[in-house]
Amino acid sequence: MIKRRVHVAAAAVIRGDGRVLIARRPATVDQGGLWEFPGGKLAPYETGFEALKRELSEELGIQILRAQPLIRVHHEYADKHILLDVWQVREYEGDPYGREGQPVRWVEVDDLTSYAFPAANLPILRAVALPQEYLITAEEPDDAVFLDRLERALKEDNIRLVQLRAKGLDDAAYQARAEKTLELCRRHGAKLLLNADPEWLQRVDADGIHLTSARLMELKRRPVPSDKWLGASTHGEEQLNQAGQIDCDFVTLSPLAPTPSHPEAVTIGWHDFQQMVEMAAMPVFALGGMTRHHANQARAVGAQGIASIRDFWRNDS
Numbered sequence: 204m205i206k207r208r209v210h211v212a213a214a215a216v217i218r219g220d221g222r223v224l225i226a227r228r229p230a231t232v233d234q235g236g237l238w239e240f241p242g243g244k245l246a247p248y249e250t251g252f253e254a255l256k257r258e259l260s261e262e263l264g265i266q267i268l269r270a271q272p273l274i275r276v277h278h279e280y281a282d283k284h285i286l287l288d289v290w291q292v293r294e295y296e297g298d299p300y301g302r303e304g305q306p307v308r309w310v311e312v313d314d315l316t317s318y319a320f321p322a323a324n325l326p327i328l329r330a331v332a333l334p335q336e337y338l339i340t341a342e343e344p345d346d347a348v349f350l351d352r353l354e355r356a357l358k359e360d361n362i363r364l365v366q367l368r369a370k371g372l373d374d375a376a377y378q379a380r381a382e383k384t385l386e387l388c389r390r391h392g393a394k395l396l397l398n399a400d401p402e403w404l405q406r407v408d409a410d411g412i413h414l415t416s417a418r419l420m421e422l423k424r425r426p427v428p429s430d431k432w433l434g435a436s437t438h439g440e441e442q443l444n445q446a447g448q449i450d451c452d453f454v455t456l457s458p459l460a461p462t463p464s465h466p467e468a469v470t471i472g473w474h475d476f477q478q479m480v481e482m483a484a485m486p487v488f489a490l491g492g493m494t495r496h497h498a499n500q501a502r503a504v505g506a507q508g509i510a511s512i513r514d515f516w517r518n519d520s
């Protein structure tokens with residue numbers, strides 16, 4: 204049997220206070236009784252964005268002014284192959300309500316996981332909860348200099364996701380650095396992932412672990428509980444598949460473009476990057492030669508956003 208292919212446009216509508224709108228599907232329809240991001244199937248000859256505008260007008264009574272691509276999710280249901288084309292909407296006119304009588308609710312992003320969604324929605328929930336920028340810390344031997352630089356990035360650049368990468372520190376120094384970094388991140392409402400063996404979460408109660416591609420490939424299952432974040436570094440299809448197998452929440456995919464530190468390295472390029480992101484089972488950050496100026500381009504090819512070491516550090520202090 205050839206499965207039906209269904210293309211759906213849906214939206215994470217986000218309010219000024221950061222809450223996101225979800226709606227409950229009627230009990231009688233497909234995936235009935237579950238919560239969803241409002242939207243629906245593309246009509247013939249419609250683009251995703253056209254369908255999104257029509258569906259949100261029909262279902263919520265709002266007019267979208269602007270939308271940004273968030274994530275595209277392919278999912279196999281028993282009876283169909285579905286493509287969920289999800290957008291982030293912050294600019295709209297009107298006050299959304301359930302025009303078809305469906306219950307709607309504004310929820311905190313971190314509370315989304317307490318609602319029951321269709322199986323296809325897991326990567327969307329992750330994408331909604333993640334920011335568009337992922338700061339990877341640079342090697343810096345001096346704790347005071349390090350913390351000062353990081354604090355500026357948190358304050359001035361509004362960074363909300365940080366990976367502590369410090370290959371040059373021994374275990375004792377890494378632990379001390381991690382504790383101070385965690386305290387600083389907490390103060391600024393940022394999440395901290397340790398680029399370290401997953402057992403480090405027993406020593407430092409960070410928000411999660413970022414796996415090197417070598418650690419990723421050795422694992423048979425997800426090494427951290429579901430209430431912790433799990434990121435991984437990937438460089439191609441095999442590693443992306445493995446990240447899906449062990450249920451990573453997100454990955455970085457690199458090197459997208461040449462960097463000053465590795466000008467000769469073979470890069471992925473935007474074309475292949477887009478193809479790999481399309482097939483990935485989770486949000487993907489573009490890494491390698493990325494600056495904040497590339498964030499929109501990265502989103503346009505389906506990425507969550509950009510990850511960068513260099514661009515977030517100011518060397519002018």
Ligand SMILES: Nc1nc2c([nH]c(=O)n2[C@H]2C[C@H](O)[C@@H](COP(=O)(O)OP(=O)(O)OP(=O)(O)O)O2)c(=O)[nH]1
Nearest residue numbers: 211213233234239240241242243244285321323324
């Ligand atoms: N809108 C929406 N649909 C989702 C989500 N997750 C998910 O698996 N789906 C599935 C359920 C459905 O099979 C399909 C969406 O179809 P729909 O019932 O919303 O389509 P529609 O609004 O065009 O409704 P209709 O005209 O067919 O009645 O996608 C989600 O978060 N939002």
Ligand SMILES: [Mg+2]
Nearest residue numbers: 241242243244
């Ligand atoms: Mg619908």
